[in-house]
Amino acid sequence: MKILVANLGSTSFKFRLFDMEDERVLARGGIERIGEASSPWRFHIGENEISGTEAVPDHAVAVRWTLERLTDAGSGCLRSADEVAAIGFKAVHGGRYSGVQRITADVLNAMEAMNAVAPAHNPPYIAAMRLLAERLPEIPLVAAFETGFHRTIPAAWSHYGIPSDWSERLGIRRWGFHGASHRYIAERTAQRSARDDLRVISCHLGGSSSLCAIRGGRSVATTMGMSPQTGLLHNNRVGDFDPFAIPLVMDATGMSLEEVLHALATQGGLLGISGVSGDMRDLHKAAESGNQQARLALDVFVADVRRHLGSMLTALGGVDWLVFTGGIGEHGHDLRQAICADLGELGWNIDPQKNMAADGETRIDDGSSSTQIWVIPTNEELVVARQTYRLLKE
Numbered sequence: 363m364k365i366l367v368a369n370l371g372s373t374s375f376k377f378r379l380f381d382m383e384d385e386r387v388l389a390r391g392g393i394e395r396i397g398e399a400s401s402p403w404r405f406h407i408g409e410n411e412i413s414g415t416e417a418v419p420d421h422a423v424a425v426r427w428t429l430e431r432l433t434d435a436g437s438g439c440l441r442s443a444d445e446v447a448a449i450g451f452k453a454v455h456g457g458r459y460s461g462v463q464r465i466t467a468d469v470l471n472a473m474e475a476m477n478a479v480a481p482a483h484n485p486p487y488i489a490a491m492r493l494l495a496e497r498l499p500e501i502p503l504v505a506a507f508e509t510g511f512h513r514t515i516p517a518a519w520s521h522y523g524i525p526s527d528w529s530e531r532l533g534i535r536r537w538g539f540h541g542a543s544h545r546y547i548a549e550r551t552a553q554r555s556a557r558d559d560l561r562v563i564s565c566h567l568g569g570s571s572s573l574c575a576i577r578g579g580r581s582v583a584t585t586m587g588m589s590p591q592t593g594l595l596h597n598n599r600v601g602d603f604d605p606f607a608i609p610l611v612m613d614a615t616g617m618s619l620e621e622v623l624h625a626l627a628t629q630g631g632l633l634g635i636s637g638v639s640g641d642m643r644d645l646h647k648a649a650e651s652g653n654q655q656a657r658l659a660l661d662v663f664v665a666d667v668r669r670h671l672g673s674m675l676t677a678l679g680g681v682d683w684l685v686f687t688g689g690i691g692e693h694g695h696d697l698r699q700a701i702c703a704d705l706g707e708l709g710w711n712i713d714p715q716k717n718m719a720a721d722g723e724t725r726i727d728d729g730s731s732s733t734q735i736w737v738i739p740t741n742e743e744l745v746v747a748r749q750t751y752r753l754l755k756e
Contacts, residue, residue: 363447364388364440365750367743368425370451370490373397375424379432379439379446380747388439389432393424405431407439421490422497425449446501450750451491452542452742453505454483454590457533461510462749465491465503473505479589481627482599506749511545512538514580519677522587538584540566542742543687544574549745550738551683552579561678563671566740567697568688569640570596573667575674583677585670591627594666597640600630601666635659642690642697664700671701675708681733684710687740695720702735709733 363383369376376392391405393416401418404411405428412431418424429443440446455476456469463469470488477484495503512520520536521529528534547564562576571594575583585593595601603626611622633640636659638648648656675681686698695718702712709732716726720737727735 363751363754364445365448365450365747366425366446367450367452367746367750369743370421370487375421375428375490377428378743378747380744382747382751385744385747391428393418393428396421396424407432407437410437412437420493422493425494425498443501448502448504448750448754449494449498450504450506450746451487452746453487453507454539455480455509455537456505456507459505460507460513462504462506462753464753465495465505469505479591481624483590502754504750504753506542506746508539508541509537511541511548512536512574512581512584515582515584519583534588536584536587538572538574538581539586539590540570540572540574540584541581542745543740544572544576544581544584546740546742546745547574547685547687547738548576548579548581551576551685551736555683557682560682561680562683562685563674563678563681565667565671565684565686565691565701566688567594567667567686567691567694570599571667571688571690573670573674575677577678583674585673591630594670595631595635595663598628598631598633600626600634603630632659632663635662642694646696660697664697667701681710683734683736685736685738687738692737692739698726698737710735 365380365382367378367380373396374392374394375396377390378387379389381388389405389407391403393401393403395401396418397420399417400415402415404413416427418427432438433440433442455473456463457472457476459469459472470491473484473488491503515538522534524534543566544564548562551560551562552558559578564574564576566572570590572584572586574581587593591599593601608622611617612619631640632645636645636656638644638653638656645656645659649660686692690697698717699712699714702710711728711731712726712735713728720726722739724737725734726737
């Protein structure tokens with residue numbers, strides 16, 4: 363069975379095509395600037411890499427055109443588009459729908475109701491899914507919601523201190539996100555350790571970041587809450603923030619509530635503190651050149667991760683594996699070193715040489731740790747492919 367996994371942006375389409383018989387990646391690639399006069403694309407099909415530009419007006423055309431390339435007699439890897447059993451999406455927030463769902467009008471309506479709490483994610487996915495359902499009715503569409511992995515979090519760790527009616531009627535709770543990434547870490551650590559009772563803290567650090575406490579493969583606590591704007595500060599999103607500061611900002615600036623929320627979701631986080639960039643690479647360069655705000659942004663990020671690590675540690679009552687994943691988690695050796703600094707009394711002893719040389723899936727503690735410290739590249743697309751495959755088989 364072949365599964366196409368789609369990662370959508372407002373003007374981009376990225377994909378991986380899996381053969382689920384052996385979970386092999388047959389092809390991967392993406393198309394940028396969808397809707398413009400010329401859309402650049404780059405595909406890896408087997409051992410071949412092809413690229414170019416094409417007029418791609420919308421996401422439905424992007425998928426159809428991609429299928430044509432994948433079935434091309436000269437460079438493709440499929441005999442026909444009929445070999446694609448489904449398109450799986452790493453969807454973010456489905457509100458009353460969670461887990462893995464066939465995409466229907468009701469599912470899309472439920473996603474639309476969550477647009478206000480996932481403004482950067484839900485709208486482009488909804489628009490593209492509706493378009494694909496209309497234009498490609500022959501291909502089943504499946505949404506694997508990021509919130510699904512966190513349904514096992516106990517009530518004590520998921521409730522806010524709000525009127526109970528808000529929780530029960532409006533569904534306001536700590537939903538948690540990055541579910542595909544944390545699920546992959548849960549599965550991979552269990553596989554590596556050959557244990558089904560492992561206590562893991564998964565640190566997904568990237569453009570957006572979250573920590574997850576995992577016991578026996580199940581999420582028991584996480585840092586993100588009702589929306590993907592919460593928890594750790596992100597590249598341009600605020601993270602945790604006192605809502606009672608919002609009226610002060612509105613009074614002082616004359617901004618509307620919508621304008622303040624938009625600023626917190628697009629001009630906050632690392633970008634907001636530094637005034638330079640939300641990209642760690644830019645921040646390191648600026649900090650090395652003496653920019654104190656860039657240095658502050660890096661320091662706040664490290665402190666924020668350490669603060670939340672304490673919360674995850676107490677949720678588990680101890681940690682067997684501490685795992686870094688995501689773009690920053692996998693490549694930010696200096697940040698990993700800073701996050702783990704002076705935590706030897708917790709049994710977290712990072713080895714500076716192993717940490718600096720880490721490439722791919724690597725253990726980076728010094729061997730004396732009671733907690734193993736790992737770098738494990740995540741594979742969210744594979745998780746979505748597996749979830750889509752299981753739904754179709756059922």
